[in-house]
Amino acid sequence: MKNEWNARTKMVHGGTQRSQWGEVSEAIFLTQGFVYESAEAAEARFIETGPDEYIYARYGNPTVAMFEKRIATLEGAEDAFGTASGMAAVSAALTSMLRAGDHVVAARALFGSCLYVLEEILTRFGVEVTFVDGTDQAQWAEAIREGTKAVFFETVANPTLDVIDIRAVAKLAHAVGATVIVDNVFATPVFSRAIEQGADVVVYSATKHIDGQGRTLGGVVLGSRQFIRKTLEPYMKHTGGSMSPFTAWVMLKGLETIDLRVRAQADSALAMAKALEGHPKLRRVIYPGLDSHPQAALVREQMGKGGTVVSLEIAGGQAEAFRFLNALEIVLISNNLGDAKSIITHPATTTHQRLSDEQRAALGITPGLVRFSLGIEDTDDLIADVMQALDAV
């Protein structure tokens, strides 16, 4: 594997390690254990595990290691650790480095489970969490203080698609020695340059664009070798949220095609957003790739493209939003995103149902808001489907 390879070559070949059989497609090592040549060899491996040496699949596995190497080289990170789900990655990235008395600053607009980890779990163990409006630099500057241990945010927030300035927040965080942990799902590994822009730790739900075909749950934490091997790995190997070899194989196959899929999805998302802007049945079309997006300049600088998700606010509120969803013929009502199939969801009654009306209002999750994840179907068919469903509203 060569570091000077361009991204699309790394996506196909990065991290590949062949067995003595020289297989073309990566092998799935469906084994939880590994045989030692002698008792002395077992003892030596438990004292120090060398490269290409394994002990137990909860600690590491050759197929999982191929996935970790492939995504690390792609993302420009020194190392990576595969996890059982995106939430295993988010919770481990935070919990592995925090202790009682620590202070964390987080953006308020978060995926529901990320909010739960910060608001309900970490605080139970004595971590203090301050929430800010992630798009407001003054709020970050006020909340980040001497001794703040970490900052956490989704680089593009779910489902309001606010985009947070990684460089600006990282500058404030690094000035007090805080670790910058970002959930980068909506930016995708295709459009991300988060590490180069100042993130110390990048987390993905691989369930989304990396699998990209809705088959498996998985996640990954990326960062410095020191963070991954000395902070995260000890936590993961003893608490049990490791990735399975079969999942790693699905994710390796997903990475092979991610660039083609995500670019096609982003092109469709932009075409859809443009076709819908100004539609009389819509109050708002939110897409980071539109010039009308509040952080349009930042999006161009930070991601280049607007990603694969468009959020729409149906003018008639929840009743009309439901009518719109129910009238769609190609687009599926479900709550995954980044899938090859186009998927739409009504956040206020599903992913963000747990929040109070006030919390939802503060985040801009209105009764008419729908989150639309563009798939790889024909763009014209998708636009026609959405237009006929809007006619039903």
Ligand SMILES: *Cc1c(COP(=O)(O)O)cnc(C)c1O
């Ligand atoms: C889906 C998602 C997660 C959680 O990932 P799972 O694989 O479902 O555990 C975390 N953050 C964001 C932004 C997500 O979209």
